[in-house]
Amino acid sequence: MSDWLDEIKWDANGLVPAIAQDHASGQMLMMAWMNRAALQLTLQEGRAIYWSRSRGKLWRKGEESGNVQELKEMRLDCDADVILLSVIQHGGVACHTGRPHCFYKRMQDGVWVTDVEVAKDPKEMYA
Amino acid sequence: MSDWLDEIKWDANGLVPAIAQDHASGQMLMMAWMNRAALQLTLQEGRAIYWSRSRGKLWRKGEESGNVQELKEMRLDCDADVILLSVIQHGGVACHTGRPHCFYKRMQDGVWVTDVEVAKDPKEMYA
Numbered sequence: 001m002s003d004w005l006d007e008i009k010w011d012a013n014g015l016v017p018a019i020a021q022d023h024a025s026g027q028m029l030m031m032a033w034m035n036r037a038a039l040q041l042t043l044q045e046g047r048a049i050y051w052s053r054s055r056g057k058l059w060r061k062g063e064e065s066g067n068v069q070e071l072k073e074m075r076l077d078c079d080a081d082v083i084l085l086s087v088i089q090h091g092g093v094a095c096h097t098g099r100p101h102c103f104y105k106r107m108q109d110g111v112w113v114t115d116v117e118v119a120k121d122p123k124e125m126y127a
Numbered sequence: 128m129s130d131w132l133d134e135i136k137w138d139a140n141g142l143v144p145a146i147a148q149d150h151a152s153g154q155m156l157m158m159a160w161m162n163r164a165a166l167q168l169t170l171q172e173g174r175a176i177y178w179s180r181s182r183g184k185l186w187r188k189g190e191e192s193g194n195v196q197e198l199k200e201m202r203l204d205c206d207a208d209v210i211l212l213s214v215i216q217h218g219g220v221a222c223h224t225g226r227p228h229c230f231y232k233r234m235q236d237g238v239w240v241t242d243v244e245v246a247k248d249p250k251e252m253y254a
Contacts, residue, residue, distance in 0.1 A: 077231075078224055096205065103209075
C-alpha cells in the first residue's frame with residue numbers, strides 16, 4: 001500500500017522539495033529534498049529523512065548531530081509537488097551552522113544580512 | 128547593484144524555490160519558483176513575482192485573482208538555494224483552489240485527506 005506515494009509529482013530527478021517547520025511555533029526551519037524512499041521512510045520511522053543531493057544518499061536528519069526532526073504532521077500542496085512537514089526539532093537546531101533554522105540571512109537595503117545567532121557550536125554538533 | 132542576486136545558487140534551469148508565509152501568523156502559504164528577473168522584480172515592486180514553469184513566463188501573483196502578496200521580508204537560507212518570503216496575503220487566499228494556503232492535504236493513515244475548506248469560489252477569483 002503506497003498509493004499515496006504515487007500521487008506525488010516527482011521532478012525529473014525523482015525528487016520533491018520538503019519544507020520543515022516547527023510543530024509548536026510554526027517557525028520555518030529548512031527546505032531539503034526527498035526521493036520516494038526518503039518520503040516513505042519519513043512516514044514509516046516518524047522522523048524526517050531527506051535525500052542528500054550533494055552526497056547522493058539518504059540523509060537521516062540528525063544522524064550525526066543528534067538534531068532529529070520528529071514528525072508530527074505531513075502535508076502535500078495543491079499541485080502535489082511540495083511536501084510540508086511539521087516536526088519537533090530535537091536539540092533546537094535545524095541548521096548545520098548551529099542556528100535554530102536555516103533562513104538566517106535577511107535582505108536589507110540590497111544586502112543579505114545575517115540576523116540569527118549561532119546557538120550551538122557546529123564543532124560540538126559533529127564531534 | 129545586484130550583487131545580492133549573484134549570491135543565489137540558481138539550479139540547472141536558472142531557478143530557485145521560493146516559499147511564502149503569512150507575515151503576521153507565520154502560516155505557510157505556498158511554494159513556487161523564481162528566476163533572476165522574478166526575484167529582482169519581487170524586491171523592486173514589493174510584491175511576490177514568480178516564474179511560472181508551466182506557462183514559461185513571469186507570474187505576478189494576484190495579477191488575475193487580485194490575491195497579491197505584499198512583501199514584508201525576504202530571507203535566504205544557509206546554502207543560498209531557497210528563498211523565504213514573509214507577505215501580506217491580500218484577499219486572504221493564496222491557493223488557486225480558493226483556499227487560504229496550498230497545503231490542504233494532510234497525511235492520515237496512508238491517505239492524503241483534504242482538511243482545509245475553500246474560502247473563495249475560484250470561478251469568482253478568475254472571472
